Amino acid sequence: xxxxxxxxxxxxxxxxxxxxxxxxxxxxxxxxxxxxxxxxxxxxxxxxxxxxxxxxxxxxxxxxxxxxxxxxxxxxxxxxxxxxxxxxxxxxxxxxxxxxxxxxxxxxxxxxxxxxxxxxxxxxxx
Numbered sequence: 001x002x003x004x005x006x007x008x009x010x011x012x013x014x015x016x017x018x019x020x021x022x023x024x025x026x027x028x029x030x031x032x033x034x035x036x037x038x039x040x041x042x043x044x045x046x047x048x049x050x051x052x053x054x055x056x057x058x059x060x061x062x063x064x065x066x067x068x069x070x071x072x073x074x075x076x077x078x079x080x081x082x083x084x085x086x087x088x089x090x091x092x093x094x095x096x097x098x099x100x101x102x103x104x105x106x107x108x109x110x111x112x113x114x115x116x117x118x119x120x121x122x123x124x125x126x
Contacts, residue, residue: 002072003071006042006069006070009065012045023089025041032077032082033081065100066105067103069104071106074112089104113126
């Protein structure tokens with residue numbers, strides 16, 4: 001049950017966003033044990049001045065194509081699952097959209113089931 005906030009440059013078109021969405025979801029399903037019908041994503045297209053980031057911090061060099069994926073998930077994943085997901089996402093974005101892997105940053109946050117309400121004001125209890 002992850003939800004992902006994707007922050008990217010304002011000039012990405014709708015077709016690019018759709019491809020990014022598909023690549024992200026495919027990577028989550030394949031490497032992160034996410035059900036195929038569990039797709040929740042929020043895109044934020046922002047101009048350069050509203051995306052403040054260090055171009056070199058722990059990276060080979062970020063460009064204006066920098067994309068941040070902030071993922072909140074309900075169950076923990078192993079270090080191996082996380083690494084496989086990071087690689088699959090980065091490789092997919094590079095292969096299908098030409099996005100440099102240096103421009104891909106992912107943050108993960110894990111929560112408990114009780115921290116979610118999917119609808120009706122009801123707390124999720126698996």
